[in-house]
Amino acid sequence: MELLGGQAVIEGVMMKGKKHIAVAVRKGKKIVTKKDAFVSLTKKNKFYGFPFIRGIVNIFDMMIIGVKSLDWSANQALDEEDEEEFSGWHLFISIVLAFGFALVLFKLIPLGITTYLFNKDAFGSRIVFNIVDGLIRIGLFTAYLYLISLWKDVRILFQYHGAEHKAVSCYEAKKPLTVKNVQKFSTKHPRCGTSFIIFVFLIAILVFSLIPVKMPFWMLFLFRFILVFPIAGISYELLRYSALMRNDYFFKFIIAPGMWFQGITTNEPTNKQVEVSIAALKKVL
Numbered sequence: 001m002e003l004l005g006g007q008a009v010i011e012g013v014m015m016k017g018k019k020h021i022a023v024a025v026r027k028g029k030k031i032v033t034k035k036d037a038f039v040s041l042t043k044k045n046k047f048y049g050f051p052f053i054r055g056i057v058n059i060f061d062m063m064i065i066g067v068k069s070l071d072w073s074a075n076q077a078l079d080e081e082d083e084e085e086f087s088g089w090h091l092f093i094s095i096v097l098a099f100g101f102a103l104v105l106f107k108l109i110p111l112g113i114t115t116y117l118f119n120k121d122a123f124g125s126r127i128v129f130n131i132v133d134g135l136i137r138i139g140l141f142t143a144y145l146y147l148i149s150l151w152k153d154v155r156i157l158f159q160y161h162g163a164e165h166k167a168v169s170c171y172e173a174k175k176p177l178t179v180k181n182v183q184k185f186s187t188k189h190p191r192c193g194t195s196f197i198i199f200v201f202l203i204a205i206l207v208f209s210l211i212p213v214k215m216p217f218w219m220l221f222l223f224r225f226i227l228v229f230p231i232a233g234i235s236y237e238l239l240r241y242s243a244l245m246r247n248d249y250f251f252k253f254i255i256a257p258g259m260w261f262q263g264i265t266t267n268e269p270t271n272k273q274v275e276v277s278i279a280a281l282k283k284v285l
Contacts, residue, residue, distance in 0.1 A: 002017050002018055002285070003018075004016065004017055004168050004171065004281070004284070005062070005191070006164045006168065006280070007062075007066055007069070007161070007164065007193065008157050008158070008159075008160035008161040008163075008164055009023060009025065009069050009070050009072075009073035009157075009160070010025070010070065010073040010074045010076070010077045010157070011025050011026050011027075011073060011076070011077055011156070011160070011276075012024050012025030012026060012073050012076075012160060012276050012280070013160050013163060013164045013167075013276055013277045013280040013281075014065070014066070014069040014073075014280065015164070015167075015168075015277075015280040015281050015283070015284040016038065016062075016065060016284065017038075017284045017285065018040075019037065019038060019039070020035055020036065020037060020038055020284050021035070021036050021038045021065055021069070021284065022034065022035045022036075022280050022281075022283035022284035023035075023069045023072055023073060023280060024276045024277070024279040024280035024283060025072075025073045025076045025077070025276065026272065026273075026275075026276050027076055027077075027079075031275065031276055031279045032076055033279055033280065033283045034072060035283050035284070038065070040057070040058070040061055041057045041060065041061055042054050042057050042058070042061075051233075051237055052230070052233035052234060052236075052237060053233060054233075054236065055232055055233040055234075055235065055236020055237060055240075056229050056232050056233050056236075058236060059232055059236075062193075063095050063098070063099075064091060064095070067091055067094045067095060067098075068091070103225070105140060105144065106137050106140060106141060106201075107137075107221065107224055107225065107228075108221060109136075109140065110133050110134075110136040110137040110140060111133060111217075111220065111221055111224065112217075113136055114129060114132050114133040114136060115217055115220070117132065118213070126209055126211070126212060126213045127209050129213045130205050130208045130209045130213075131205060131209075133205075133208070134201060134202070134204060134205035134208075137201055137204075138198075138201050141197070141201070142261075142264075145261070145264045145265060146264060149264055149265075155267060158264075158265055158266055158267040159266075159267040159268065159269040159270065159273050160269065160273055160276065160277070161187075161265060161266045161267075162187030162266035162267050162268055162269045163182075163187075163269035163273045163274045163276065163277035164277050164280075165185070165186070165187050165188060165189040165192065165262075165266060166182045166183065166185040166186070166187060166269065166274060166277065167182050167274070167277040167278055167280075167281045168189060168281070169185040169186065169189060170182045170184075170185050171281060171285075173185070177278050177281060177282060178278075179271050179274050179275060179278065182274050182277070182278060183269075183271070183274055187262070187266040187267065187268060187269070188259050188262040188263070188266060189243075189262075190239075190242060190243040190246050190255045190258070190259065191239060191240070191243040192258065192262055192265075192266075194258060194261050194262050194265045195239060195255060195257075195258025195259065195261070195262065196235055196236065196239050196258070197258075197261075198257045198258040198261055199235035199238055199239055199258065200228075200231055200232060200235045202257065203231050203234055203235055203238070204224075204227070204231050207227055207230075207231055207234075208223075208224065208227070211223055211227075238254070239258075242254050242255050243255070
């Protein structure tokens, strides 16, 4: 069975298979779709396909695909025909801005707060330092998700996120892709990007605890920046394997935090939104 991924877009869903990407968007009473050939970087170079490397490469794949899909869906929502490819510079700037925002909010600010607390002799060991740093990071992430979930447009986006998960779960269960069948499944999925981020946060606490904290702030931040990539590689493998072993009690415990957070990033979709997710899934297959 083909391992599928995807994401919610403006009024729609993007689905990614091994060789194709499909986006489906609702425009009034009709659903418009777009399908493109896709060749992962892991297929272009065998080295990129190695375990722990493929996770890092997959992040870049998904960022590029995600930005292009969001751009196309936004143009559909504005009734603009978008035959032009997203330019290289626009794509580069969008990814850099997104990565920079995440780096500042979830790396720089938590580290700054934790360093301030330690300078005040509030704590004593690097393990405690990194636990506090990790908890602040998770707290900021939770607050960020909660605040954006208050916006109407984001709530709709999270409904499409739930519809995407339901459709993929129905496909993986080998059930016919009908609205009735898809709606029976959960809006949560163990292979979700939200779960991946939580794995990154938790594994980061363990990895960062191996590094001394008695060093200049800029050096401490630099170490954390460099280690983002190997941590992402480890998290990807753990996410992938735990999703396959989801019925095992140990792995149920491992994936539980990510599934809890999906309670924020997914909402129950309407039947019309499920129809869009099915359209995207059938198109990519």
